[in-house]
Amino acid sequence: MENLLEVKDVTKIYPGGIVANYKINFSVKEGEIHALVGENGAGKSTLMKMLFGLEDMTDGEFYFRGNKVRFKSTKDAIENGIGMVHQHFMLVPSFTVEENLTLGMEKNYLKVFIDEKQCRQSTVDISKKYGFDDLDPDKKVRDISVGMKQKLEILKVLYRGAKLIILDEPTAVLTPQETKELFEELRLLKDMNYTIIFISHKLDEVKFLCDRLTILKQGRSMGTYDIDQLTQLEISELMVGREIQTNYDKPEQAYGEPVLKVENIKYVDKFGVHKLNGVSFCLKKGEILGLAGVEGNGQSEMISIVMGDLKQDNGAVFAFDEDISKFNIARRRARGMINVPEDRMEDGCAQTLSVMDNLVTVNIHTFIKNKFLLDLKKIRAYAKELIQNFDVLCKNEEQMIKSLSGGNIQKSIIAREFSPDKPLLIINQPTRGIDVGSIEFVHKKILEKRANGKSILLASADLGELMALSDRILVFYRGEIVANIEDVRNVSEAELGLYMLGLKRDGAPAQCHQSSG
Numbered sequence: 001m002e003n004l005l006e007v008k009d010v011t012k013i014y015p016g017g018i019v020a021n022y023k024i025n026f027s028v029k030e031g032e033i034h035a036l037v038g039e040n041g042a043g044k045s046t047l048m049k050m051l052f053g054l055e056d057m058t059d060g061e062f063y064f065r066g067n068k069v070r071f072k073s074t075k076d077a078i079e080n081g082i083g084m085v086h087q088h089f090m091l092v093p094s095f096t097v098e099e100n101l102t103l104g105m106e107k108n109y110l111k112v113f114i115d116e117k118q119c120r121q122s123t124v125d126i127s128k129k130y131g132f133d134d135l136d137p138d139k140k141v142r143d144i145s146v147g148m149k150q151k152l153e154i155l156k157v158l159y160r161g162a163k164l165i166i167l168d169e170p171t172a173v174l175t176p177q178e179t180k181e182l183f184e185e186l187r188l189l190k191d192m193n194y195t196i197i198f199i200s201h202k203l204d205e206v207k208f209l210c211d212r213l214t215i216l217k218q219g220r221s222m223g224t225y226d227i228d229q230l231t232q233l234e235i236s237e238l239m240v241g242r243e244i245q246t247n248y249d250k251p252e253q254a255y256g257e258p259v260l261k262v263e264n265i266k267y268v269d270k271f272g273v274h275k276l277n278g279v280s281f282c283l284k285k286g287e288i289l290g291l292a293g294v295e296g297n298g299q300s301e302m303i304s305i306v307m308g309d310l311k312q313d314n315g316a317v318f319a320f321d322e323d324i325s326k327f328n329i330a331r332r333r334a335r336g337m338i339n340v341p342e343d344r345m346e347d348g349c350a351q352t353l354s355v356m357d358n359l360v361t362v363n364i365h366t367f368i369k370n371k372f373l374l375d376l377k378k379i380r381a382y383a384k385e386l387i388q389n390f391d392v393l394c395k396n397e398e399q400m401i402k403s404l405s406g407g408n409i410q411k412s413i414i415a416r417e418f419s420p421d422k423p424l425l426i427i428n429q430p431t432r433g434i435d436v437g438s439i440e441f442v443h444k445k446i447l448e449k450r451a452n453g454k455s456i457l458l459a460s461a462d463l464g465e466l467m468a469l470s471d472r473i474l475v476f477y478r479g480e481i482v483a484n485i486e487d488v489r490n491v492s493e494a495e496l497g498l499y500m501l502g503l504k505r506d507g508a509p510a511q512c513h514q515s516s517g
Contacts, residue, residue, distance in 0.1 A: 003063075035206040051166075283457055284455065288450050308331075336422050344410055431465060432460075
C-alpha cells in the first residue's frame with residue numbers, strides 16, 4: 001500500500017513556549033486503519049487539528065497524496081478529501097437525519113428552493129452504499145440512539161467526499177454491541193479503500209481493529225508499529241513511561257445506613273419525552289452505586305435531579321434522612337454533597353479563569369480573613385498543594401485552565417471536589433476522553449473515598465470502569481431501571497449491553513441490599 005498521508009517534522013509551539021508537538025514524523029498508508037494513541041496532552045488532537053485546518057503549525061510539513069498541503073480552514077481540508085468526526089457530536093438535535101446529513105450541501109432547484117425529494121433520496125442512497133441503511137432519514141436526531149448518531153457523523157464526512165477519515169474517540173459512549181457493529185462498518189470502509197485514523201484510549205479496541213499505530217508522548221513520537229509488534233502493556237508503557245494498573249484491590253466492606261434515597265422520580269423534558277418513569281433506589285454508606293445506560297436513557301437526568309440542576313415532576317430525593325427536593329445546588333453542597341459533572345468544559349470549570357481560581361470555587365468561603373477579604377497567600381498555597389497531590393500538569397497555578405489537556409482539567413476538577421471531606425459524591429463520567437494514566441489515577445482516588453466510608457453515585461458510559469469500581473450497578477433503559485446487578489464480579493460487559501439495549505430485563509428491585517461489598 002502507498003502512503004496517503006506523510007507527517008514530516010511537524011511542530012507546534014504555543015505562545016509562552018508551550019510545546020504541543022515537536023518534530024512528529026509518521027505516515028499513514030492508503031486503505032489502512034491507523035491508530036493514534038497517547039496520554040492527554042501528548043499532542044494527538046493538536047496534530048489532527050493542524051491537519052484538518054483548525055490550527056496552524058509552527059514548523060514541518062504535511063503531504064497528502066504526495067502533495068504538500070497546509071489547509072487554512074476545515075473547508076479546505078474537506079474539499080481535499082479529509083473528514084473529521086469529533087468526540088462530541090456536531091449534530092443539530094432538532095433536525096432530521098436527512099437535514100443533518102445534507103446541511104450546507106442541499107440539492108436545489110431553480111437555484112433557490114431546497115429539493116427535499118432529492119435530499120432524501122441522496123440520504124437513502126449513501127446509507128445503502130456504505131451499509132448504514134438502518135438510519136431513518138425522517139427521524140429527529142434527538143430521537144435516535146447514540147450508535148446511530150455516530151453512524152450519521154461518519155456518513156456526513158463520506159457525503160462530503162472524504163477519503164481519509166479521522167475518528168476521535170468514536171466508541172466513548174457506545175455499548176459493546178454498538179461498538180462491534182461500528183467496527184464491522186469501519187472494516188467495510190477499509191475494504192472500499194478508505195483510510196481511517198483512529199484516536200482512542202481503549203487499547204483493546206486499538207489492538208482488535210487497527211493495522212498499525214503511532215504512539216505520542218509529551219508531544220514527541222515514540223514510533224510507529226505494526227499492531228502485532230506490541231502488547232497492550234507495552235503500548236501503555238510507551239505512552240505513560242510506566243506499567244499501568246488495571247485490576248484494583250477493592251476489599252469487601254460492610255455498608256452502613258442509607259445516605260441517599262430516591263423515591264418515584266418522574267421527569268419529562270422540554271420536548272415532552274418521558275426521561276424518568278418512577279425511578280426509585282438508595283445508596284448506602286461506603287457503597288459505590290454505578291448507573292449504566294446508553295446515553296439518553298435517563299441516567300444523566302437522574303444525576304442532575306439528585307444534584308439540583310433539574311427539578312423533577314414527581315417524587316422526592318432524600319439525603320441523610322432529610323428531604324432535599326427543594327434545596328438549591330449550594331444548599332445541597334452545604335449538606336454534604338460534591339459533584340463531578342458530565343461535561344468538564346461546560347459545567348466543570350470556568351474556562352477563562354486560572355487553575356488556582358478553579359480549585360477554590362467550592363470552598364472559597366474558607367479563605368476569608370478579616371470578615372470580608374480573601375487570603376490570597378493561603379489560596380495560593382492551597383492550590384499548589386492540590387496541584388502536587390493530584391498530579392495536575394501545568395506551568396503554575398496561574399495558568400488558564402482551558403489551556404490544559406483534557407486529562408489535567410479533569411484532575412483539577414477531581415482535586416477541587418475531592419479535597420473537602422464530604423460524605424456523598426455524585427460523579428458523572430469521571431474519565432471520559434482521558435488517557436490510561438489519568439484514568440488509573442482517578443480510579444484510585446475514587447476507591448480511596450470508598451475505603452474512607454464515603455458514598456458514591458457513579459454514572460459512566462465505560463462499562464469496564466463501572467465494573468471495576470462499582471459494588472452494585474443499576475441499568476437504565478427508557479427512563480426505567482431494568483436491572484439491579486448486585487453480583488458485579490460475575491456479570492459480563494456483553495450482558496450489561498443487552499440490558500442497556502432493552503433486550504433483557506431483571507425483575508430484582510433496586511433497593512438497598514444488606515450484603516457486604
